[in-house]
Amino acid sequence: MKGIPTVLITVSPEVSAQMRPPRALYPKGFKIGNSLGGPGMRELQAQVLREALTLLGEDTRPGQAITREYPAYGEYHEPPRVRN
Amino acid sequence: MSISRKCVPFTPFEGELSSSTIALVTAGGVHLNEQEPFNIADELGDLTYRIIPEDVDSSQLRVTHHHYDHTDADKDINVVFPIDVLRNLQAEGIIKRVAKKHVGYMGYTMQLKAMYEGTAREIANEIDKGSRADAVILTGG
Numbered sequence: 001m002k003g004i005p006t007v008l009i010t011v012s013p014e015v016s017a018q019m020r021p022p023r024a025l026y027p028k029g030f031k032i033g034n035s036l037g038g039p040g041m042r043e044l045q046a047q048v049l050r051e052a053l054t055l056l057g058e059d060t061r062p063g064q065a066i067t068r069e070y071p072a073y074g075e076y077h078e079p080p081r082v083r084n
Numbered sequence: 085m086s087i088s089r090k091c092v093p094f095t096p097f098e099g100e101l102s103s104s105t106i107a108l109v110t111a112g113g114v115h116l117n118e119q120e121p122f123n124i125a126d127e128l129g130d131l132t133y134r135i136i137p138e139d140v141d142s143s144q145l146r147v148t149h150h151h152y153d154h155t156d157a158d159k160d161i162n163v164v165f166p167i168d169v170l171r172n173l174q175a176e177g178i179i180k181r182v183a184k185k186h187v188g189y190m191g192y193t194m195q196l197k198a199m200y201e202g203t204a205r206e207i208a209n210e211i212d213k214g215s216r217a218d219a220v221i222l223t224g225g
Protein backbone atom coordinates (compact mmCIF):
# COMPACT_ATOMS: atom_id res chain seq x y z
CA MET A 1 0.00 0.00 0.00
CA LYS A 2 1.08 3.57 -0.50
CA GLY A 3 -0.20 4.96 2.79
CA ILE A 4 -3.31 6.77 4.02
CA PRO A 5 -3.55 10.56 4.20
CA THR A 6 -4.15 11.74 7.77
CA VAL A 7 -5.01 14.96 9.55
CA LEU A 8 -4.42 15.25 13.28
CA ILE A 9 -6.57 17.52 15.43
CA THR A 10 -4.38 18.35 18.42
CA VAL A 11 -4.76 20.50 21.52
CA SER A 12 -1.10 19.90 22.43
CA PRO A 13 0.70 21.21 19.32
CA GLU A 14 4.21 21.20 20.78
CA VAL A 15 3.86 17.66 22.05
CA SER A 16 2.31 16.50 18.77
CA ALA A 17 5.05 18.17 16.71
CA GLN A 18 7.55 15.74 18.22
CA MET A 19 5.82 12.99 16.26
CA ARG A 20 6.02 15.03 13.04
CA PRO A 21 2.39 14.64 11.93
CA PRO A 22 1.94 15.12 8.18
CA ARG A 23 -0.98 17.50 8.70
CA ALA A 24 -2.25 18.89 11.98
CA LEU A 25 -4.82 21.44 13.11
CA TYR A 26 -4.49 23.16 16.49
CA PRO A 27 -7.75 24.80 17.60
CA LYS A 28 -6.15 27.54 19.68
CA GLY A 29 -6.86 27.45 23.38
CA PHE A 30 -9.02 24.32 23.39
CA LYS A 31 -8.41 22.27 26.50
CA ILE A 32 -7.26 18.68 26.63
CA GLY A 33 -10.34 16.51 26.26
CA ASN A 34 -12.03 19.07 23.98
CA SER A 35 -10.29 18.41 20.65
CA LEU A 36 -13.40 19.36 18.67
CA GLY A 37 -14.85 21.87 21.15
CA GLY A 38 -17.13 21.57 24.13
CA PRO A 39 -19.93 19.04 24.63
CA GLY A 40 -23.03 19.77 22.57
CA MET A 41 -21.30 22.49 20.52
CA ARG A 42 -22.26 20.76 17.30
CA GLU A 43 -21.76 23.75 14.99
CA LEU A 44 -18.30 24.44 16.39
CA GLN A 45 -17.38 20.77 16.25
CA ALA A 46 -18.47 20.67 12.60
CA GLN A 47 -16.42 23.77 11.80
CA VAL A 48 -13.28 22.27 13.35
CA LEU A 49 -13.80 18.95 11.58
CA ARG A 50 -14.50 20.64 8.23
CA GLU A 51 -11.37 22.76 8.51
CA ALA A 52 -9.27 19.74 9.50
CA LEU A 53 -10.55 17.86 6.44
CA THR A 54 -9.86 20.88 4.25
CA LEU A 55 -6.18 20.65 5.24
CA LEU A 56 -6.02 17.44 3.19
CA GLY A 57 -6.06 19.48 0.03
CA GLU A 58 -3.98 22.41 1.24
CA ASP A 59 -0.31 23.10 0.95
CA THR A 60 0.64 22.41 4.56
CA ARG A 61 4.13 22.02 5.93
CA PRO A 62 4.44 18.46 7.26
CA GLY A 63 5.45 18.29 10.89
CA GLN A 64 3.87 21.59 11.89
CA ALA A 65 0.41 22.28 13.23
CA ILE A 66 -1.80 24.91 11.63
CA THR A 67 -3.26 27.16 14.32
CA ARG A 68 -6.85 28.33 13.90
CA GLU A 69 -8.92 30.46 16.24
CA TYR A 70 -12.51 29.62 17.14
CA PRO A 71 -14.02 32.43 19.21
CA ALA A 72 -17.24 30.41 19.61
CA TYR A 73 -15.39 28.14 22.04
CA GLY A 74 -15.37 30.99 24.55
CA GLU A 75 -12.43 29.78 26.64
CA TYR A 76 -8.65 29.82 26.44
CA HIS A 77 -6.44 27.11 27.89
CA GLU A 78 -2.68 27.25 27.64
CA PRO A 79 -1.44 24.15 25.80
CA PRO A 80 1.10 21.86 27.49
CA ARG A 81 4.72 22.67 26.70
CA VAL A 82 7.51 20.29 25.92
CA ARG A 83 10.11 20.24 28.68
CA ASN A 84 13.64 20.38 27.40
CA MET B 85 2.91 -1.54 6.40
CA SER B 86 6.13 0.09 7.54
CA ILE B 87 6.20 3.47 9.23
CA SER B 88 9.18 5.72 8.73
CA ARG B 89 11.11 6.80 11.81
CA LYS B 90 13.34 9.15 9.89
CA CYS B 91 11.02 11.57 8.18
CA VAL B 92 7.45 12.77 8.09
CA PRO B 93 5.44 9.97 6.47
CA PHE B 94 3.47 12.28 4.21
CA THR B 95 0.87 10.69 1.96
CA PRO B 96 -0.63 13.09 -0.60
CA PHE B 97 -4.40 13.37 -0.77
CA GLU B 98 -5.65 12.90 -4.28
CA GLY B 99 -9.23 13.55 -5.18
CA GLU B 100 -12.10 15.53 -3.79
CA LEU B 101 -13.38 15.58 -0.24
CA SER B 102 -16.93 15.28 -1.55
CA SER B 103 -16.09 11.92 -3.10
CA SER B 104 -14.04 10.63 -0.15
CA THR B 105 -14.64 8.15 2.64
CA ILE B 106 -13.35 9.27 6.02
CA ALA B 107 -12.38 7.22 9.08
CA LEU B 108 -11.71 8.31 12.66
CA VAL B 109 -8.81 7.05 14.76
CA THR B 110 -8.63 8.32 18.32
CA ALA B 111 -6.05 7.94 21.06
CA GLY B 112 -8.69 9.15 23.51
CA GLY B 113 -9.51 5.72 24.94
CA VAL B 114 -12.89 5.47 23.17
CA HIS B 115 -14.66 2.11 22.96
CA LEU B 116 -18.12 0.56 22.95
CA ASN B 117 -19.81 -0.04 26.29
CA GLU B 118 -19.90 -3.75 25.46
CA GLN B 119 -16.18 -3.94 24.61
CA GLU B 120 -13.48 -4.68 27.16
CA PRO B 121 -12.31 -1.43 28.72
CA PHE B 122 -8.67 -0.43 28.31
CA ASN B 123 -6.44 -1.62 31.11
CA ILE B 124 -5.68 1.47 33.15
CA ALA B 125 -4.28 -0.58 36.03
CA ASP B 126 -1.14 -1.47 34.10
CA GLU B 127 1.45 1.26 34.59
CA LEU B 128 2.99 0.39 31.23
CA GLY B 129 -0.26 1.26 29.46
CA ASP B 130 -2.47 -0.81 27.16
CA LEU B 131 -1.36 -1.62 23.61
CA THR B 132 -4.71 -2.93 22.39
CA TYR B 133 -7.27 -1.12 20.27
CA ARG B 134 -10.99 -1.40 19.62
CA ILE B 135 -12.85 -1.40 16.32
CA ILE B 136 -15.83 0.92 16.26
CA PRO B 137 -18.38 0.15 13.51
CA GLU B 138 -19.85 2.80 11.22
CA ASP B 139 -23.40 2.36 12.51
CA VAL B 140 -22.49 2.80 16.17
CA ASP B 141 -24.96 4.63 18.39
CA SER B 142 -22.74 7.32 19.89
CA SER B 143 -24.52 6.99 23.23
CA GLN B 144 -23.05 3.48 23.41
CA LEU B 145 -19.48 4.78 23.36
CA ARG B 146 -17.44 5.50 26.46
CA VAL B 147 -13.94 6.48 27.46
CA THR B 148 -11.48 4.48 29.54
CA HIS B 149 -8.34 6.59 29.90
CA HIS B 150 -6.72 7.88 33.07
CA HIS B 151 -4.38 10.50 31.61
CA TYR B 152 -6.86 13.22 30.70
CA ASP B 153 -10.10 14.61 32.07
CA HIS B 154 -12.80 12.98 29.95
CA THR B 155 -15.76 14.48 31.81
CA ASP B 156 -16.84 16.33 28.66
CA ALA B 157 -16.41 13.24 26.46
CA ASP B 158 -18.62 11.35 28.91
CA LYS B 159 -21.35 13.90 28.13
CA ASP B 160 -20.72 14.09 24.38
CA ILE B 161 -18.27 11.67 22.79
CA ASN B 162 -17.99 13.96 19.77
CA VAL B 163 -15.55 16.22 21.64
CA VAL B 164 -12.86 13.59 21.01
CA PHE B 165 -14.55 11.18 18.57
CA PRO B 166 -16.71 13.21 16.18
CA ILE B 167 -18.76 10.39 14.69
CA ASP B 168 -22.09 12.26 14.72
CA VAL B 169 -20.39 15.35 13.31
CA LEU B 170 -18.89 13.26 10.51
CA ARG B 171 -22.34 11.83 9.72
CA ASN B 172 -23.68 15.37 9.45
CA LEU B 173 -20.90 16.23 6.99
CA GLN B 174 -21.93 13.22 4.94
CA ALA B 175 -25.58 14.37 4.99
CA GLU B 176 -24.45 17.80 3.79
CA GLY B 177 -22.41 16.26 0.97
CA ILE B 178 -19.10 17.64 2.28
CA ILE B 179 -17.72 14.10 2.43
CA LYS B 180 -19.04 11.11 0.51
CA ARG B 181 -19.33 8.72 3.38
CA VAL B 182 -18.37 7.66 6.87
CA ALA B 183 -15.97 4.71 6.77
CA LYS B 184 -17.02 1.20 7.73
CA LYS B 185 -14.52 0.94 10.59
CA HIS B 186 -13.05 3.38 13.07
CA VAL B 187 -10.49 2.78 15.81
CA GLY B 188 -10.13 3.71 19.46
CA TYR B 189 -7.02 3.11 21.53
CA MET B 190 -5.57 4.48 24.73
CA GLY B 191 -2.83 6.88 23.80
CA TYR B 192 -0.82 6.35 26.91
CA THR B 193 1.95 3.82 27.01
CA MET B 194 5.47 3.39 28.29
CA GLN B 195 5.98 0.72 25.63
CA LEU B 196 6.72 3.11 22.81
CA LYS B 197 8.52 0.66 20.57
CA ALA B 198 5.70 -1.88 20.78
CA MET B 199 3.16 0.86 20.13
CA TYR B 200 5.11 2.18 17.16
CA GLU B 201 6.06 -1.12 15.60
CA GLY B 202 3.05 -3.19 16.61
CA THR B 203 -0.16 -1.38 17.47
CA ALA B 204 0.27 1.50 15.04
CA ARG B 205 0.85 -0.87 12.12
CA GLU B 206 -2.09 -3.04 13.11
CA ILE B 207 -4.34 0.01 13.26
CA ALA B 208 -3.06 1.21 9.88
CA ASN B 209 -3.81 -2.20 8.40
CA GLU B 210 -7.31 -2.23 9.91
CA ILE B 211 -7.98 1.13 8.33
CA ASP B 212 -6.37 0.21 5.03
CA LYS B 213 -8.09 -3.13 4.57
CA GLY B 214 -11.23 -2.80 6.61
CA SER B 215 -12.50 0.74 6.50
CA ARG B 216 -12.09 1.62 2.82
CA ALA B 217 -11.15 5.10 3.96
CA ASP B 218 -9.55 7.61 1.63
CA ALA B 219 -8.33 9.66 4.58
CA VAL B 220 -8.26 9.55 8.37
CA ILE B 221 -8.92 12.11 11.07
CA LEU B 222 -6.71 11.50 14.12
CA THR B 223 -7.61 12.81 17.55
CA GLY B 224 -6.09 12.61 20.99
CA GLY B 225 -7.72 13.33 24.29
